[in-house]
Amino acid sequence: MYKISEAAELIGVEKVDIFEKMITHKAILDPNIKKIEGVTYFEERGIAILKTLFFGTQSGEEKLTEEGAETIAPEKRVVKVRxxxxxxxxxxxxxxxxxxxxxxxxxxxxxxxxxxxxxxxxxxxxxxxxxxxxxxxxxxxx
CATH class of the missing domain: 1.20.5 (Single alpha-helices involved in coiled-coils or other helix-helix interfaces)
Structure with a gap:
């Protein structure tokens, strides 16, 4: 079982992104999450689901890192509203x-x-x- 910070490091995303997926995909992730003494843990299956959620449908262009986003000039940044x-x-x-x-x-x-x-x-x-x-x-x- 993995803490949220460990899961984020394992998958290669920020903790905030994991929290966002936990909210938007609550029905899928909740059976694979355990809370022990106030600490949230992901089971192995939950980690696999998170990997699918993050990398299953994303293209390379959508996966900009924080560093990559900072190096782009503000006027050239494209905000994609979905x-x-x-x-x-x-x-x-x-x-x-x-x-x-x-x-x-x-x-x-x-x-x-x-x-x-x-x-x-x-x-x-x-x-x-x-x-x-x-x-x-x-x-x-x-």
Missing amino acids: SKFERERDILYDKILILKHELVNLDDELSMKDDMLLSYQKKLIEDLDAISKLQTALSKKV
């Missing part, structure tokens, strides 16, 4: 992306469980063969 529709659309695209990743993870887990079931069945058949051999040996002695 409508409510665009923000909601981006949030929905992020949710779709996260759900796709979760589906892939669930498919992997299912295939792993299928393999485990097959190996269990093989072991069970081997055990049943051993039991039947022991039963036939016991029945011959009696």
Whole structure:
């Protein structure tokens, strides 16, 4: 589990950006956040979701660092105003992306469980063969 500051450092973003994502994507992130003694911690899955939220739909142009923004002259800075529709659309695209990743993870887990079931069945058949051999040996002695 990671504190917000650790998560920000791990992902490479500011803590403020993480707080913003926690507000805008509350429904997705809340199940993966734990509060212990007033400190907010992200689980591994929460970190993966944050990475998807930050880097899944952003282009290289949209990811300006603080230093890069300061070096651009004020008159050349372009302020991009996004409508409510665009923000909601981006949030929905992020949710779709996260759900796709979760589906892939669930498919992997299912295939792993299928393999485990097959190996269990093989072991069970081997055990049943051993039991039947022991039963036939016991029945011959009696």
